[in-house]
Amino acid sequence: xxxxxxxxxxxxxxxxxxxxxxxxxxxxxxxxxxxxxxxxxxxxxxxxxxxxxxxxxxxxxxxxxxxxxxxxxxxxxxxxxxxxxxxxxxxxxxxxxxxxxxxxxxxxxxxxxxxxxxxxxxxxxxxxxxxxxxxxxxxxxxxxxxxxxxxxxxxxxxxxxxxxxxxxxxxxxxxxxxxxxxxxxxxxxxxxxxxxxxxxxxxxxxxxxxxxxxxxxxxxxxxxxxxxxxxxxxxxxxxxxxxxxxxxxxxxx
Ligand SMILES: NC(=O)c1ccc[n+]([C@@H]2O[C@H](COP(=O)([O-])OP(=O)(O)OC[C@H]3O[C@@H](n4cnc5c(N)ncnc54)[C@H](OP(=O)(O)O)[C@@H]3O)[C@@H](O)[C@H]2O)c1
Numbered sequence: 001x002x003x004x005x006x007x008x009x010x011x012x013x014x015x016x017x018x019x020x021x022x023x024x025x026x027x028x029x030x031x032x033x034x035x036x037x038x039x040x041x042x043x044x045x046x047x048x049x050x051x052x053x054x055x056x057x058x059x060x061x062x063x064x065x066x067x068x069x070x071x072x073x074x075x076x077x078x079x080x081x082x083x084x085x086x087x088x089x090x091x092x093x094x095x096x097x098x099x100x101x102x103x104x105x106x107x108x109x110x111x112x113x114x115x116x117x118x119x120x121x122x123x124x125x126x127x128x129x130x131x132x133x134x135x136x137x138x139x140x141x142x143x144x145x146x147x148x149x150x151x152x153x154x155x156x157x158x159x160x161x162x163x164x165x166x167x168x169x170x171x172x173x174x175x176x177x178x179x180x181x182x183x184x185x186x187x188x189x190x191x192x193x194x195x196x197x198x199x200x201x202x203x204x205x206x207x208x209x210x211x212x213x214x215x216x217x218x219x220x221x222x223x224x225x226x227x228x229x230x231x232x233x234x235x236x237x238x239x240x241x242x243x244x245x246x247x248x249x250x251x252x253x
Contacts, residue, residue: 009086017191073124089143144166
């Protein structure tokens with residue numbers, strides 16, 4: 001059985017990194033994929049060209065903006081007529097520090113991080129759920145982070161935003177189950193993408209690799225695999241779960 005044949009999937013930040021691997025995996029399973037991205041059109045077009053199957057579309061919107069959130073869901077539904085799976089993947093992380101920051105930078109780091117990582121995911125989940133309720137079902141999967149659980153001393157807003165995303169998703173899982181809408185979260189550790197690797201020095205990279213007994217980072221495809229699992233038919237009863245994909249680097253009880 002192919003769960004995603006002729007299903008429609010929206011992936012925010014679907015042009016690069018984990019979002020791209022997820023787009024490729026859904027397309028491979030026969031889904032039509034809507035790839036949202038913010039500014040890097042070249043990367044988005046390259047990803048689109050790599051997708052198997054037909055009918056995929058790009059949707060360029062900065063999801064941190066309220067109007068863009070509504071427009072994105074409207075455009076996806078009008079283009080595809082349906083929305084079966086919505087993946088809240090786009091996220092940002094900003095370095096900031098409770099010891100050395102000034103208050104303005106502290107505030108702007110929290111505001112900007114929450115706009116994308118929490119408010120956009122919350123509003124897009126609301127809008128997707130409205131559509132899915134009418135169409136008697138769907139899946140919402142959000143990408144959180146190991147940082148929600150283990151503390152993020154150099155990115156406290158990021159850790160807090162991912163903890164908020166977890167809590168929101170679990171609340172939605174309870175409320176939406178009677179509507180046949182199932183909600184899950186994947187919480188990766190360091191994953192080989194631009195976000196994680198762009199600014200690393202060789203020593204930082206070495207230290208990172210030591211965090212996991214696997215002595216490596218996750219590959220985006222490994223995170224995508226967990227996303228597809230949560231979006232699949234047989235995972236309905238796993239609604240409300242948070243799946244760690246962190247190479248046993250941080251084990252929570
Ligand atoms: N990589 C890791 O180690 C890691 C670990 C744990 C959790 N995560 C989470 O996994 C998710 C994906 O991370 P990644 O590493 O794959 O990211 P990435 O490689 O930096 O890619 C980010 C993607 O998000 C898009 N994006 C960013 N801000 C956006 C906005 N305001 N509106 C629309 N699109 C936006 C980017 O589009 P443009 O290219 O057009 O800007 C791009 O497609 C994030 O939520 C992140 O927090 C990542």
